[in-house]
Amino acid sequence: MVRTVVIFGGCMAVLLGLLKWAEYMFFARDLALEAYIGIVGLFCTILGGWIGWKLTHKPGPATIANDLKLEEARSYEYPILNNFNLSPREHEVLILISEGLSYQQIADRLSVSLSTVKTHASNIFSKMDVQRRTQAVMVAQKNGLIPPAKG
């Protein structure tokens, strides 16, 4: 994502350069002020993008509602184990899979991309030695990795 902003900043630079060139060609004006403003604009654009990214992009588990579910499950004397060396994020994804969510829904819930979720899922299946999400859910239930089904 940072790369996206940087690339866009580069595009802006190109745009400004083209504008300067056109202006120089047609009006032959002094370039110092324009170039200065262009640099400032580019810099502020990148800075603003970075700020916006920092303020809004918080995919960490601290902001995710599913952590509440994890805590809830733990507090309700349902021990959430981890026998397959899953990372916290992978564990989180596994729980959301067990709730019947699609990858896209999980990506939205965690504020990450679809690719990330699929990567996590693939690693989960690899670690748990299964081929399908239904198998993963079954194994996870038998080993207490996910909250038990109520009812």
Next chain:
Amino acid sequence: MVRTVVIFGGCMAVLLGLLKWAEYMFFARDLALEAYIGIVGLFCTILGGWIGWKLTHKPGPATIANDLKLEEARSYEYPILNNFNLSPREHEVLILISEGLSYQQIADRLSVSLSTVKTHASNIFSKMDVQRRTQAVMVAQKNGLIPPAKG
């Protein structure tokens, strides 16, 4: 995301055009250099923040929508196995799905065609009001339609 970039580019183009227009027409020449740069910087910062937000903020989540229906069904104390009016064959397929088998594997197990299994599954999901097999398994577990997972 692409649209966001396009919109940003359009805003930048508008900004640059307005600056040029203002510079040649009205007050730009009279403004202090610091104020001029400040305006550009502020504008670009806000736009940059907007683009950063747009690029990183994902739309809201989607949750499973049949919990109410489940609670309703359970509160009426219906016979568990008749909750969803599954036929014996459909029930059989549901159990095999819950064991993590693919449709092809279920077809082989039941000695029927893949089409038949998919038809059964589709009818199951329709009767249970779910969209994915994982949801069906979860609902089935909560209602005792399938054998519980053993630890």
Next chain:
DNA sequence: TGTAAAATCATACGATCGTATGAGCCCAAT
């Protein structure tokens, strides 16, 4: 400070899933 683990993202590809539609067969009940 360097490193390893974790998390993120992208692209591509084949496999599987789920839906829709239409059809034929068997069997029990009307």
Next chain:
DNA sequence: ATTGGGCTCATACGATCGTATGATTTTACA
């Protein structure tokens, strides 16, 4: 005999899944 429900099968199609590969960035720790 007709009807309806259950079971079967086929085709087509879009959606989703799962894997593979490679990359960058962040974080935790020695």
